Amino acid sequence: MSIKPIIFYDIPSTAPECAWSPSTWKTRYSLNFKGLFYETTWVEYPDIVELCKAIGAEPSMIEQDGSPYYSLPVIHDPNTGAIVSDSARIADYLDAAYPNTPKLIPAGTHTLQESFRVAAYNATRQHLRPYVIPAVAGILRPRSKEYYVRTREEHFNKKLADVVPTGEAHEAAWKEVEAGYNRIKGWMRDGDNFVMGDTISFADFVIAGDLQWCMKGFGADSDKWKDMLRWDGGRWAKLLDDLKKYEGPVEDIA
Incomplete structure (x- = not known):
């Protein structure tokens, strides 16, 4: 069949x-x-x-x-x-x-994977949201953009442009974003490429998914994205590079 x-x-x-x-x-x-x-x-x-x-x-x-x-x-x-x-x-x-394909959740690690997913969200996503959510509005197609902007402004009860931290607030908030990624790095042993050492798992895709969100929202040439690529000695840039072969196939909209 x-x-x-x-x-x-x-x-x-x-x-x-x-x-x-x-x-x-x-x-x-x-x-x-x-x-x-x-x-x-x-x-x-x-x-x-x-x-x-x-x-x-x-x-x-x-x-x-x-x-x-x-x-x-x-x-x-x-x-x-x-x-x-x-x-x-x-x-x-x-x-x-599909049990005969590589495991996303290796045996015995379901609790680890779920706990990591929640912990990583708390460490980074909550601090990224005021930056990336407004940025994403600039890359959506017209029908999605209207819906997205309207519903997010209702959620924040302010214009999306006013959600983004600026001035001294930005300096403090951006440090919180970096600190969140430092926290994740601290959970991993020195020399480990992935959350489970040398083994790729769903936990790595949790991190990489958020990095893709930032890269696409900010833009690959933006100062914020370039700053993120420098963090932790380039660890997160290396993670994306290590996982690049799992990004495809490219399926642009027709």
């Missing part, structure tokens, strides 16, 4: 090679790392909820008020009929459905 491509739902942009979302990058890395056959279906922001409901994808989380929150990534595997949302749940599914 021939293997059909997994359908991978991602959010498009005008950035080089289109992919930009930290969450969907985790799944893109995962699919390529496992060598699985897939095709990207690009979904604009205003269409995500309707798509998820139409194909029967579960919400990625439940809000505090009990309402469902739908987001990407989502995959539809026509070989098994499975429809899976959320990058961590997708990683678990891919390991179970």
Whole structure:
């Protein structure tokens, strides 16, 4: 029986090679790392909820008020009929459905992987958000941009341009971003290339997904991105370089 491509739902942009979302990058890395056959279906922001409901994808989380929150990534595997949302749940599914491919969650490390994912988010993402969320608005396509800007300004209760720290506030806030990455480095032994030493795992894609988010949002030639590449002696630049072979295939929107 021939293997059909997994359908991978991602959010498009005008950035080089289109992919930009930290969450969907985790799944893109995962699919390529496992060598699985897939095709990207690009979904604009205003269409995500309707798509998820139409194909029967579960919400990625439940809000505090009990309402469902739908987001990407989502995959539809026509070989098994499975429809899976959320990058961590997708990683678990891919390991179970394709056991003869490299493991995203090595045996006995599920708690480690989940704990690292939460810890890394707390160390870096909360400090990056005021910088990258406004920057991403500049790379989205028109339909997504209108939705994205409107909903994020409602969330922050201010214009996106006013979310970005400036002046002395920027100096302190940017140091917090760097300190977060230093914290992650401190969890790793000297000489280790990856979170699990020499073994690539989903935890590395958590870090790399956020780095892709920053690079695409800020721009590869921006001062902020160049600054990040210098941190920790170039550790994060090296991580992206080590994982580069798992970025493809490039699937720009038609």
